[in-house]
Amino acid sequence: MTPYFFGYGSLVNRNTHAYPDARPAQLRGWHRLWVRIEGAAHVFLSVLPEEGTVIDGLIAAVPGADWVALDTRETNYDRIGSNGAVVHDIIPAPDMAHYSVPTDTHVTSGDHTILLSYLDVVVQGFLREYGIDGVQRFFDTTRGWDTPILNDRAAPKYPRAQELTAQETALVDQHLTRLSAQVQ
Numbered sequence: 001m002t003p004y005f006f007g008y009g010s011l012v013n014r015n016t017h018a019y020p021d022a023r024p025a026q027l028r029g030w031h032r033l034w035v036r037i038e039g040a041a042h043v044f045l046s047v048l049p050e051e052g053t054v055i056d057g058l059i060a061a062v063p064g065a066d067w068v069a070l071d072t073r074e075t076n077y078d079r080i081g082s083n084g085a086v087v088h089d090i091i092p093a094p095d096m097a098h099y100s101v102p103t104d105t106h107v108t109s110g111d112h113t114i115l116l117s118y119l120d121v122v123v124q125g126f127l128r129e130y131g132i133d134g135v136q137r138f139f140d141t142t143r144g145w146d147t148p149i150l151n152d153r154a155a156p157k158y159p160r161a162q163e164l165t166a167q168e169t170a171l172v173d174q175h176l177t178r179l180s181a182q183v184q
Contacts, residue, residue, distance in 0.1 A: 004060060007098070008047060013162065015121075016121060026086070027057055032143070033046060034046075042150070042157070046099075077101050077102075114150065117158040149176065
């Protein structure tokens with residue numbers, strides 16, 4: 001049976017990949033957070049185990065179990081077997097994996113920033129998959145909004161940056177204002 005991945009950040013935005021049979025799903029027992037790693041200027045969106053938590057995301061098939069392209073895209077992450085933690089509607093349930101930045105690479109300080117062009121892509125994906133309420137849940141279930149945000153919209157540094165509508169941009173900005181995020 002074809003394996004699937006669970007994405008919880010940019011992989012939720014179908015415009016950033018061509019993996020088939022994509023559909024909304026949830027990951028139980030993990031929380032989402034921004035993490036700093038040594039040698040990187042920008043933070044990474046990751047997940048860590050935590051009982052009682054649930055986050056929204058997207059699953060999609062990995063044809064031929066060819067993980068090479070996805071593992072390459074997720075270079076700073078480890079692929080982890082999800083062991084039944086993903087809630088989805090596929091019967092019988094396929095093997096499922098998600099990605100997490102290894103905790104031994106995390107650092108607690110530094111001048112790391114969130115790329116706004118990356119955040120825009122993530123929010124656009126959540127809006128399309130889950131609507132306004134899903135965007136709210138994304139912001140509410142993600143930790144680390146005290147990390148400064150680099151406004152690179154005019155010249156995106158994120159390689160899979162997408163064009164947002166004025167309404168999508170306003171939605172991102174509204175949530176950042178609500179969270180008192182520091183945009184520079």
